[in-house]
Amino acid sequence: MSLSRVKASLVNEIKATRQFKELKQAQSNLNKNKKVKEQLEALQIRQMELFKSKRPARDMERQAKQIENEFQILSRYPEVSRMTKATDSFNKVMGSIYKDISSMLDMELKS
Numbered sequence: 001m002s003l004s005r006v007k008a009s010l011v012n013e014i015k016a017t018r019q020f021k022e023l024k025q026a027q028s029n030l031n032k033n034k035k036v037k038e039q040l041e042a043l044q045i046r047q048m049e050l051f052k053s054k055r056p057a058r059d060m061e062r063q064a065k066q067i068e069n070e071f072q073i074l075s076r077y078p079e080v081s082r083m084t085k086a087t088d089s090f091n092k093v094m095g096s097i098y099k100d101i102s103s104m105l106d107m108e109l110k111s
Helices: 003-015 018-031 034-052 057-074 078-110
Strands: none
Touching: 003 078, 018 034, 018 078, 034 057, 034 078
16 A cells, blocks of 8 residues: 555544544634634734744743633633644544554564
8 A cells, every 4th residue: 555545544543533533623613603713813923923032031931821811711712722722632532543653663663
């Protein structure tokens, strides 16, 4: 089997997981509330920019705290809460897949 087919098969298996389906549903629900979605995306952009910035640690901590407080307020919306939980659950699945593949390849390198 070619690597392209294996990748396509893996993607299909991932798409069949409960975690992917829940993430897709959570994303669909969030998309219905455009205002909340835009606020969440704006916070995510601010967070990414903060991590990329070269600001003093004290400023970064203060801004990170402010972003976290704003996120806690947004998390009161069920759509955001579900999206956060679904994203976390899906990321755990993906992390597990990556870890397993890495372990298998490491074993092959050592044998």
